[in-house]
Amino acid sequence: MTQCQLCEQQMDDDGYLCRGCVKATRVRLECLPDLYAGLLPFLAPPGGNGGGRGSKPVYAPLPVVEDILDLRGPGGLVGTAEQWLTVICRDRGHTVATPDGGGIEARLRAAVSGLLANMPWVAVSWPDAGEFAADIRELSRSVTSIIAPAPAVDRGRRIGHCPAIDPSGTLCGAVLRLLPGEKAVRCEWCDTRYPPYVWGQLKAWMTEDEKARHAA
Ligand SMILES: [Zn+2]
Ligand SMILES: [Zn+2]
Structure with a gap:
C-alpha cells in the first residue's frame, strides 16, 4: 500500500498520486490559460475604459493590482508552469524545449500541454509529483481567489x-x-x-x- 503524496490517502496502485489527485491536477492545469485570461479584467486601469472626461473614476476592485501583475507577468503563471516542465524534462532526460518567443499566453498554453503530456509519468514515476501537484493547486487557488472570491460567511x-x-x-x-x-x-x-x-x-x-x- 502506498500513500498519495497530495491527499495522503492510501492507494491501491503504485505511484505517487492517486487517481483523484491526478484528475484534479489535470483539470487545474487545463484551467490555467483560462485563469490567466480571467485576470485581465481586473487589471483595467482606474477610469481607463472610455468613461470620458469628468466621469467618475472607476477603480479596479480588490485585490491589489500588483498581485495580478505578478501572476500575469513572466514569473507568475507562465513562469511556474515552465519551471515545472523544465524540471520534469530534466528528470526524464528529455531535451527541454525553450519557449520560442510568442506572447505569455502562447507560452503558458505550450507549457500546460507539455505538463499534461507528462502527467502519466509524473503520477507513477516521479518522486516530486506531490510537490508539483501541491504547487499547481496553490497557483490555481490564488488566481481563483482573485477572480471568484469565496462568499463571506455570515458569522453573525x-x-x-x-x-x-x-x-x-x-x-x-x-x-x-x-x-x-x-x-x-x-x-x-x-x-x-x-x-x-x-x-x-x-x-x-x-x-x-x-x-x-x-x-x-
Ligand atoms: Zn490523492
Ligand atoms: Zn466563553
Missing part, C-alpha cells in the same frame, strides 16, 4: 467577549456572536449560553470586564 453579529469564568477562576474572553437565525448567544469556546433574558446582565458583565482590562 459580534456581541462582545464572553464573561464566563471557569472553575479555576479564569475569564473565558472568547468573542461572542449572535449567529443568524439564533435566538440565544452561545460561546463557541466554553459553550456557555446566554438567552435573551440575561442579555442585560451580559452587557453589564462585559462592561465590567472591559473596565478591568483597561485598568490592568
Whole structure:
C-alpha cells in the first residue's frame, strides 16, 4: 500500500498520486490559460475604459493590482508552469524545449500541454509529483481567489467577549456572536449560553470586564 503524496490517502496502485489527485491536477492545469485570461479584467486601469472626461473614476476592485501583475507577468503563471516542465524534462532526460518567443499566453498554453503530456509519468514515476501537484493547486487557488472570491460567511453579529469564568477562576474572553437565525448567544469556546433574558446582565458583565482590562 502506498500513500498519495497530495491527499495522503492510501492507494491501491503504485505511484505517487492517486487517481483523484491526478484528475484534479489535470483539470487545474487545463484551467490555467483560462485563469490567466480571467485576470485581465481586473487589471483595467482606474477610469481607463472610455468613461470620458469628468466621469467618475472607476477603480479596479480588490485585490491589489500588483498581485495580478505578478501572476500575469513572466514569473507568475507562465513562469511556474515552465519551471515545472523544465524540471520534469530534466528528470526524464528529455531535451527541454525553450519557449520560442510568442506572447505569455502562447507560452503558458505550450507549457500546460507539455505538463499534461507528462502527467502519466509524473503520477507513477516521479518522486516530486506531490510537490508539483501541491504547487499547481496553490497557483490555481490564488488566481481563483482573485477572480471568484469565496462568499463571506455570515458569522453573525459580534456581541462582545464572553464573561464566563471557569472553575479555576479564569475569564473565558472568547468573542461572542449572535449567529443568524439564533435566538440565544452561545460561546463557541466554553459553550456557555446566554438567552435573551440575561442579555442585560451580559452587557453589564462585559462592561465590567472591559473596565478591568483597561485598568490592568
Ligand atoms: Zn490523492
Ligand atoms: Zn466563553
